[in-house]
Amino acid sequence: MLDIAKKxxxxxxxxxxxxxxxxxxSSELENELKDVLYDVDEVVFDLENLDYISSAGLRVLLSxxxxxxEEGSMKVVNVNDTIMEIFDVTGFTDILDIE
Amino acid sequence: xxxxxxxGRMKKLRHSVVFKSLFSIIFMLGVFSVIVITIGYRxxxxxxxxxxxxxxxxxxxxxxxxxxxxxxxxxxxxxEDTQQYQKVWTGFDRxxxxxxxxxxYVIEPDTTDYEHIKFIFSxxxxxxxxxxxxxxxxxQTTNDDYKEKYRRLYEEGSQRELVIRDKGYIETxxxxxAMIPLKGSDGQTKAILCVxxxxxxxxxxxKNYVRSVIAVLLLSALVFLTGQALYLGRVLLSPVKxxxxxxxxxxxxxTLGEKRLTDTIHNKDEIGMLADSIDSMEEQIVSYVDxxxxxxxxxxxxxxxxxxxxxxxxxxxxNDFSVFSEHTEFDIYASMDPARQVGGDFYDFFMxxxxxxxxVMADVSGKxxxxxxxxxASKIILADFAKMGQTPAQILESTNETIAANNPENVFVTVWxxxxxxxxxxxxxxxxxxxxxxxxxxxxxxxxxxxxxxxVIGGMTGMKYKEYDVDLKPGSKLFLYTDGVPEATDxxxxxxGTGRMLDALNEVTQATPQQIIANVRRAVDDFVKxxxxxxxxxxxxxxxxx
Numbered sequence: 001m002l003d004i005a006k007k008x009x010x011x012x013x014x015x016x017x018x019x020x021x022x023x024x025x026s027s028e029l030e031n032e033l034k035d036v037l038y039d040v041d042e043v044v045f046d047l048e049n050l051d052y053i054s055s056a057g058l059r060v061l062l063s064x065x066x067x068x069x070e071e072g073s074m075k076v077v078n079v080n081d082t083i084m085e086i087f088d089v090t091g092f093t094d095i096l097d098i099e
Numbered sequence: 100x101x102x103x104x105x106x107g108r109m110k111k112l113r114h115s116v117v118f119k120s121l122f123s124i125i126f127m128l129g130v131f132s133v134i135v136i137t138i139g140y141r142x143x144x145x146x147x148x149x150x151x152x153x154x155x156x157x158x159x160x161x162x163x164x165x166x167x168x169x170x171x172x173x174x175x176x177x178x179e180d181t182q183q184y185q186k187v188w189t190g191f192d193r194x195x196x197x198x199x200x201x202x203x204y205v206i207e208p209d210t211t212d213y214e215h216i217k218f219i220f221s222x223x224x225x226x227x228x229x230x231x232x233x234x235x236x237x238x239q240t241t242n243d244d245y246k247e248k249y250r251r252l253y254e255e256g257s258q259r260e261l262v263i264r265d266k267g268y269i270e271t272x273x274x275x276x277a278m279i280p281l282k283g284s285d286g287q288t289k290a291i292l293c294v295x296x297x298x299x300x301x302x303x304x305x306k307n308y309v310r311s312v313i314a315v316l317l318l319s320a321l322v323f324l325t326g327q328a329l330y331l332g333r334v335l336l337s338p339v340k341x342x343x344x345x346x347x348x349x350x351x352x353x354t355l356g357e358k359r360l361t362d363t364i365h366n367k368d369e370i371g372m373l374a375d376s377i378d379s380m381e382e383q384i385v386s387y388v389d390x391x392x393x394x395x396x397x398x399x400x401x402x403x404x405x406x407x408x409x410x411x412x413x414x415x416x417x418n419d420f421s422v423f424s425e426h427t428e429f430d431i432y433a434s435m436d437p438a439r440q441v442g443g444d445f446y447d448f449f450m451x452x453x454x455x456x457x458x459v460m461a462d463v464s465g466k467x468x469x470x471x472x473x474x475x476a477s478k479i480i481l482a483d484f485a486k487m488g489q490t491p492a493q494i495l496e497s498t499n500e501t502i503a504a505n506n507p508e509n510v511f512v513t514v515w516x517x518x519x520x521x522x523x524x525x526x527x528x529x530x531x532x533x534x535x536x537x538x539x540x541x542x543x544x545x546x547x548x549x550x551x552x553x554x555v556i557g558g559m560t561g562m563k564y565k566e567y568d569v570d571l572k573p574g575s576k577l578f579l580y581t582d583g584v585p586e587a588t589d590x591x592x593x594x595x596g597t598g599r600m601l602d603a604l605n606e607v608t609q610a611t612p613q614q615i616i617a618n619v620r621r622a623v624d625d626f627v628k629x630x631x632x633x634x635x636x637x638x639x640x641x642x643x644x645x
Contacts, residue, residue, distance in 0.1 A: 023465060052594075054464075054582075054586075054634070055462065055463075055465065055511070055582070056464055056465050058511075059509055059510060062509045062511065062558050062559075066559075088552060089532065089534060089535065089552055090513060090532035090554070091531065091532040091552045091553050091554035091555055091562075092554065094553070094554050094562075
């Protein structure tokens with residue numbers, strides 16, 4: 001189960017994710033992103049209440065980061081310990097802009 | 100036999116719609132006929148009776164004018180031979196024979212109880228064949244009906260009375276008797292004048308009426324029923340039989356007929372609608388069945404392909420652990436359980452030269468067929484670079500460049516890769532976003548090795564990886580796994596976790612790699628119980644023996 005709250009303001013899409021970002025739910029997030037990605041310069045993911053992220057979820061973050069391109073930017077904010085450990089293990093801390 | 104056949108047919112017929120319909124028509128016609136005949140019979144009788152009685156009273160009124168009631172008493176003494184009596188009687192006789200009456204007579208009832216009557220005048224129509232009663236003829240009153248009428252004429256001042264005799268047993272033909280009082284100048288009733296008319300005309304006319312009504316009704320019923328039977332047979336029975344036959348055929352064959360029902364049934368009514376509905380139902384069922392058949396065939400095909408793919412994938416992983424039996428320096432065992440038929444996890448181990456064993460544990464993002472395809476490529480590329488003699492970090496970098504260059508879907512793979520120098524026990528490893536390896540030195544316990552992590556492979560080009568060395572002593576054990584193990588989840592969404600994994604490992608520190616893997620697997624199964632396996636689960640265990 002994943003709750004996706006989407007807010008778009010001044011060319012910035014702010015996603016608050018709550019629950020589990022796994023194989024099933026990551027395709028939901030991917031669809032949500034597809035709709036907005038070309039209209040915004042910045043994407044922010046708030047992961048404060050994300051319990052789990054699977055490799056499929058990581059793939060969505062990676063794709064988003066690549067698709068937003070050089071002009072845009074992607075940030076993840078409020079990363080909790082569980083998710084941060086996954087980012088550490090998978091090396092995503094090296095490539096993500098984490099605040 | 101024939102009789103049975105006929106009885107059978109009759110029984111069948113009794114349930115036929117046409118029979119039911121015709122039977123109800125016959126019943127209604129019967130009821131209708133009874134009502135019509137009764138009403139007609141009554142009306143007919145009443146109007147004829149009125150006509151007869153009106154005529155009879157007219158004759159009576161005319162006859163009354165011939166009589167002088169005051170002089171009635173004279174006949175007792177002088178008898179009927181007087182000129183005056185003869186004159187009256189002649190008048191009566193003429194009237195009787197010319198008017199169509201049967202019997203014209205004057206009587207004096209015995210007014211004490213009206214049981215007897217005395218004839219004063221009486222005359223019979225010649226055609227009747229009766230003879231007249233002489234003056235003074237005494238006889239008993241015919242019945243109580245007459246008695247009552249006499250009494251009314253005498254005692255209640257009644258001006259007209261009518262007796263009708265056309266029912267029950269009567270000694271003569273049906274007739275009516277019209278009665279009027281003959282009153283003296285003192286206003287008292289002196290005698291009663293009666294006119295009797297035969298009613299055979301009425302009776303026969305009535306009989307004819309009833310006969311013709313019945314005949315007309317029977318005839319029209321016959322025509323109507325025949326017409327109705329033919330009509331029902333054509334518009335109802337024959338199409339319904341066609342529909343029934345067609346449905347029977349369809350249930351057996353499940354194919355469309357040569358002709359649509361609406362090609363042979365041209366009704367524009369509900370039957371036509373039914374035929375049309377059945378036609379389209381059959382078409383839909385046939386197309387549905389076709390659809391299901393092709394879907395099933397497609398599923399079958401995919402399932403066969405998946406089984407084959409699964410076998411190919413499993414055989415890509417080294418599963419004959421005896422090939423290294425000449426290498427007494429180590430013992431190795433591994434297992435891979437995909438969540439679906441094919442998976443994205445893989446392990447690998449092979450000798451890069453006589454003294455170096457390369458070990459790989461990897462996990463492709465996602466599951467199923469896409470992950471399996473990616474896994475195959477990754478495994479081959481990693482092995483290729485390893486066999487070219489590169490170091491672990493170089494192998495990961497080269498592999499990453501190769502994969503990331505053509506990876507629009509951004510699928511990636513986490514890889515732990517180590518090369519063990521068998522002669523020295525030195526393990527050189529690099530980690531591209533994979534789970535921490537677990538290490539146990541002889542006499543110690545299994546612990547997570549928090550090694551340096553690089554980014555996953557295939558995500559981005561230009562990534563660098565760092566190597567590290569670990570010196571294994573004889574008895575050291577290395578346990579590698581994919582996230583399917585710590586992230587195995589029970590029905591309450593609790594994860595197995597690395598803590599439980601380490602506990603399971605430490606239960607069997609002295610066991611062989613195969614036993615160690617079996618114990619972890621058992622611990623995972625005990626934990627998740629009935630919950631569905633969610634992710635691929637892969638484990639590898641190496642024991643360095645020196």
